Each structure stands twice: as structure tokens, then as C-alpha cells.
Amino acid sequence: MEDSKFTIIEHLDELRKRIIIIVISILIGTGSSYIFIEELVDIILKPAVDLDFIYISPPELFLEYIKIAFVFGVGVSIPIIMLQTWLFIKPGLKKKEKFFILFSMIMGLIFFVSGISFAYFIITPLTLKFFANMSLNQISPLFSFSNYIKFISSLLVSFGLVFELPMIVILLTQLNLVTPFVFKKYRKIVILIVFILASLLTPPDVISQILLGVPMALLYELSILFSVILYNRKQKS
Template sequence: MTDDARLTLVEHLGELRKRLIISSIVIILGSLLCYNYIDIIIQLIVRPAEGLEFIYLSPPELFIAYVKISLVLGLFVASPIVLFQIWMFIKPGLKVKERKYVLFAMFMGIIFLLIGVSFAYFIIIPMTIKFFIKMSVDQIAPLFSFANYISFISSLLLSFGLVFELPLIIILLTQLGLVAPNTFKKYRKMVILGIFIVAAILTPPDVVSQTMMAIPMLFLYEFSIIVSTIIYRKKKEEKQSKINDES
């Protein structure tokens, strides 16, 4: 049986079950590994808020926060194997050209995700925290709950990681011939409005975080249009060259 051959429904479900079991086991092992090094991980997490002191408001709060951190990082550590399991599941139903696009999307998706997370960790989070600390007065000192801090930085890291996938999405749509660059240019004003709405939804409810997310999104959108235009022109030239050769 070749890769392109259709599997029966039972075989599909069996294959899916196998991939899910492997992924779940790897995520659990990754989470346990991360929990084993939780002290080192916590030092990295609180580094952007250097100088601040944290509290926890209930006996289980800190433990629950540690478990959540371990699970999220466990998923991140296990992501290469999880992505491989996804690839092995969808591979038989893809054509050769489609496989290249999917592999490219997976690889570049990880790269853009890491860039977005790094940008948030090293630049956005420290700037945002410093901004809020400056708002304190003598009678009101900044004292943060660790659980709330984890929720705050998690939403920023995840949001910026996802936002930095925008160029990849636009490039893939152009490469697949689904959308032309002129379409992105035509609806630029609507996209700008949408960017600020998305920034307000994804980030914590403060103007600083929302603005700091919207600005990179605008830059990424304009950058994506430039790359999309280059790809579109190249595809058009290759198509015209092929027509000329055939004639």
C-alpha cells in the first residue's frame, strides 16, 4: 500500500489513537522533566521582573502555578515529537508538493514562534512591568501575586508567539495562489483596524501591552506584503516563462 492510498475509517482512527497516545506520553514525560528543574525555570520566569517580590495568596496557589508552568513547558519540550506525530498522520493524504509546503510551514512556524516569544520576553514584558511599577506611589507599593504574574506573562508570550506567525500565513497563501498581494494592499485599512482589535483581545487589558503588540503586527503585515509581492512576481514570471517555452 502506497502513502497516497486511502485508509479505511477504522485504520484512520487507529492511527490517530496511536499518535495521540505517543504525544500524550511525551508531553507527560516533558512536564515531569520540567517540574524536576522548576527552581531554575522560576528564576528565568521572574527575570523580566527583576527587583520585584511576589506573594501567593492561598496554600495551594504556588504549587498549582508550578504544575501549570511544567505542563506548558512540557508541551513546548515535546513539541518536536508532537509535530512529528502530526506529520506522520497527515503525510499519507498529501501530495508531494503539499508535503513540501507543510514541512516548510512546520519548520518556519517554530522559528517565527520562537522569535515572537523572545521578543516578548526580552523587550515587551520588561518594558510593560517597568511602566506599571512607575505608577506606584509611597502609599501604594507594587506587590504582585505570583499566579497573576504567570497569567500576565503567559498571555503575552503566547500572544506574541502567535502574532509572529502572520508573515508565514501570508507567504503560504501567496505561495499556494489563494491570495494575491493586491488583496492585502486593498484591505490595508480594515486590517489595521482588525490588528488593534486583535491586540486588545489577546493582551492583558492595558493600553501599553495592546500598543506594544499592535506596532509589531503592523510592521509584520507590511513586511509580509513585500515578501508576498516578491513571491507573486516570481511565480508569475515562471508561469509566463513556461507558457513561452511551450509555445
């Protein structure tokens, strides 16, 4: 009984150690990002070609700078966060589990970055251009910087999460929780749910919802293909 209590205390101490390292890395990353806030803002505004922005309250710009610095601080800390997470869970895993969990973490990060890149370089410029072209002679586009940050953040995060779909399907298949036949059987229902999720994740406009819904549907089909390949390999082995 005492040994189990001691083991729990050791785990809690280890968890606290990992969390402290993660928090410190995020704080350092946030502080470092704020030093280069002008360069970071330039990167964020790059998709908004020929658009002007305003801020409508005295602290708005400063608060947005803090948010941007924090987000980039978390971003640059992701390798440390992943490393600390891996070091915490590694002792309790078997050799095969270690390989698969590590593979999942790395591929999950790759898929997430791919989704963000797709949204940043393709979807965001198209969406902004569409709305900017709706202006009239009497009505010119003039956007709040705060609203723009919310808009682009929702798009980037949404696409980053959506691009995780193949990895989720691979995990479910590898753990024998779902077979490819289930994904095929409920294809129509899933695609309907996909477009409902697209309407919830994106800003309230049809264009953004379609631009997210279509890639989600294509990723689902790609996920089925991955699932079939993995399932067939498992059956042979």
C-alpha cells in the same frame, strides 16, 4: 466498500497511535519539567527585575508550579508533536505538498519562537518597568505570583501567535487564495482590526496593547512584501 471501511479503521488506528505517543511525550515532559521547577521559575521571573511576589491562598503556588511544568512539558514535546503530525499526514501528500507543508511547519515554529523571544526579552521588561514606576511612597508594587503568570503568559502567547502572520500570508499566497493586491487594498481595515485584536489578546492596559499593535502592523507590511515576492516568482514560473 469493505476496503474503504478497512482504510478508515487503519487511519483511526494510526491517529490513535500518534495521539498516544504525543500524550506520553507531554506527560514525560511535564514530569521532567517539574523536577526543575525552581530553575524554570527563575527563568520566568527574570524579566521582573527588583519585583517581589506573593501568593494569597495555600494551594496557589503549587497549582502555578503544575501549570508551569505542563506548559514547559508541552514546549519540550513540540518536536515530537510535529514529527507525529508529519508522519500522520505525510502518506496522503504529493511530493511538492510534502516539501511545502514541512517548510510551513518549520517556519511556523521559528516565527512562533521569535515572537515569544521578542515578548520575553523586550516587551515584558518594558511593560513591568512602566507599571512598577507608577508606585508612590504610600503604595508599593507587590504582585501576586498567579497574576504575574497570567500576565506574562498572555503576552508571550499573543506575540507568538502574532509573529505567525507572515507565514499565514505566505500560505494564502502559495495556495492562490489571496494576491498581494488584496492585502494592499484592505491595508487600513486590517490595521484597524490589528489594534482591536491587540486590545483583546493582551492584558487590559494601553501600553501592552500598543506594544503588540505596532509590531502587528509592521509584520503585516512585511507579510505584504513576502507575498509580492512569492507572487512575482509564481507569475514568472
